[in-house]
Amino acid sequence: MKKFLLITAVLTLLASCGSKDKGQLVGVKGKKWHPEKPYGMTLVPGGAFIMGKADDDLAGIQDAPAKTVTVRAFYMDETEITNSEYRQFVEWVRDSTIRTKLAILADEVGETDPTSPGIGQFAFKGANEEDMSVYEKYMFDNYSGLGETGYEGKKLNKDIDLVFDTAEYPDEFYAEVMDTMYLPIEESYNGQRTWDVTKFKFQYTYMDIQKAAKNRNLRRKDVIMKEEVAIYPDTTAWIRDFAYSYNEPMHNDYFWHDAYSEYPVVGITWKQAKAFCQWRTLKHNSYRKEKKKAFVNSYRLPSEAEWEYAARGGLQAATFPWGGPYAKNDRGCFMANFKPLRGDYAADQALYTVEADAYEPNDFNLYNMAGNVSEWVNASYDPGSYEFVSTINPSVNDKNNQRKVVRGGSWKDVAYFLQVSSRDYEYADSSRSYIGFRTVQDYMGTEVTANSRR
Template identity: 80%
Template sequence: MKKFILLTAVLTMLASCGSKDRGELVGVQGKKWHPEKPYGMELIPGGSFIMGKADDDLAGVHDAPAKTVTVRAIYMDATEITNSEYRQFVNWVRDSIVRMKLAVLADEVAKVPEDGGIGEYAFKDADTANMSVYEKYMFENYTGLGPTGYEGRKINHDIDLIFDTSEYPDEYYAEVMDTMYLPLEESYNGQRTWDVKKFKFQYNYMDIQEAAKNRSITRKEAIKKEEIEIYPDTTVWIRDFAYSYNEPMHNDYFWHDAYGDYPVVGVTWKQAKAFCEWRTINKNSYQKSKKGSAMVNTFRLPSEAEWEYAARGGLQAATYPWGGPYAKSDRGCFMANFKPVRGDYAADQALYTVEAKSYEPNDYNLYNMAGNVSEWVDASYDPNSYEYISTINPSVNDKNNKRKVVRGGSWKDVAYFLQVSSRDYEYADSARSFIGFRTVQDYMGTKVTK
């Protein structure tokens, strides 16, 4: 018994000597957090403001009465998401689908990297010799449990895809690539084009709102799966304007480099949400590749209150992001891209959209919070929502309400819709030639609250 007590005392002393907390309650010490401003974003300090109409707008005051609310600090894109940025998303989805198809066919014909050709695009686990203990465990216990049997298997991103038909490595590669293009009978001018309906992005998310309100559902039931066609609808340039010639915009606006820095349009609310999910995945994939790097907070669409707070740029009761009450400066220059005169779209020196970093930014260094393109926000439109929303981080997003709020006005709108308090809506599955979006990310902490 004495030996046992002595041993226990020795172990206790050794544990105390080896501990850095000296037996005190110091909390779990994680890695020091260094907030990093995401590329292309601006920090919007949290604070309170008067949301809604501040003047005697008898029509608008019914769905936007003045109300003091407070929002948390966020990062927001300095510009609307551009064609070039959205093309990065489209190319990522396209390339991922191609790589998956190549890996599946390589698996079916039993080709491995050593065989060359399509074998170079085989799943990463085709050679189990280089797998870590964890990867091998996951492969042996979870592979094949999904509907296709390929869920959880890693595709190979280390080798470049080949798009030049004269350089295809073998007939298997050609077979896969052929499935990604429109059939020959649908081609013209000797050029085959991508079948963009196959550019589908799949992602999972947890419906936190439903999980919090309905305690009876399981975690598995709260996880939702989405599959979205992500290619913009370029036909909006024709469908939005009857008896109007806009074919050049339909043909060139999204893909031509001349429009790379212009805001993307023709995207639905659901596609904008999918872009946010991809941006989070893309950034976290990079973070994972850097050992020890913390995962980033999610990118998302702004709430209606966040958007208006950011658009005001710290100015209380202002009509426009630059103050107002006029849409012209004291030198007679237009402050935004909109339709200033009936039928005259070019009076502000812009016929359609302009580059995303045009005109003067507001005091939060955000460009085109009024005009150019209207912007999707993460809110369902209810004309009475201001009457019942919370005064802290107000948000109304009813999944059964398909009318989603758009803010800021666009190149084809009159000045009224450019006002920071003006509200409008479109249906979630609608795409327009005058609606784009920008994203936000929550700021970690509260020290930048005003």
């Protein structure tokens, strides 16, 4: 018994000597966190505001009665997502699809040597175990090939650049894969063969936290949702949206031509906008993982309350982002891109859309929160939602309600829809030539509020 007490005392003494907390409750020390403003975004400080229409707008208050609400701080894109930015998403999905097809064919034909001059250099990285870490080998041996295709969990080789010049294809297997990514020869015209954009699909998973919170008996796998979204914009929206109107040039050039790179992307469904947010999160966190940095919060669409709060730019009870009550300034110049003067589209110096950073930003440094393109938000349209939503971070998004809210008005709308309190909706699977989006990201760290700035 004495020996046991002696050993215990020695172990306690050694534990105390080797501890830096001196036996005190100091908490677990993690990495020091420094908030990092995402590129192209601005910080919108949290605060309270009066959301909705004024009492004198008797028609408008039917679905947007005045209500005081509070939102937390968040980052928001200074501009609408542009064609250039969305093309980065499209090309990433295209290239990932090609690499996956190349790796699968390389495996099927037995060309898995990464040093080979042919398709083998695009084989899955798991084909060469010498290049894998202990953890990667463990995960590969135990989890790869458990999905529907048998190739899930295998790592693509992104160290080799893809070849798009047909004269430089490395072998026939490579040509075979590339051939499947283009439209058939009989569907080409003007001597040009184009991509089969129906192949550009983005797969992602997410956790349905609302579902998990409402039913705590569900297993984790029951609330992990999988989505697959065809992500190429519907360029035919320029034709379908306007009967008996010549808009073919916009259909042909608007999305892909460099002349429109800094213009807002349109022809995007609500589901495609959500997919873009998932991809942006994946891309940012993949980089941070390589640099051994903490992950950032997810990029997402703003809630309806967040969008209106940001659009107001700190101005209480204002009609427009610049104040109002008029759509012109004191020099007679229009303050946004919309449909003025009974259809004189050119009166505001723009026929269709304009660059995403055109006109003056509001006091939160956000451009085109009124006009240019309407914007998807993460909310389902319910005319009575203002009556029952919470007063803190209000959000209504019913997955069974496919009517999704759009805000801000567009280049083809009259001034009423440019008002920061006006509500409109479109169906989640619809794409329009006048609807785009911008993203937000939750702010982490010491809370920043607009009240504290005053």
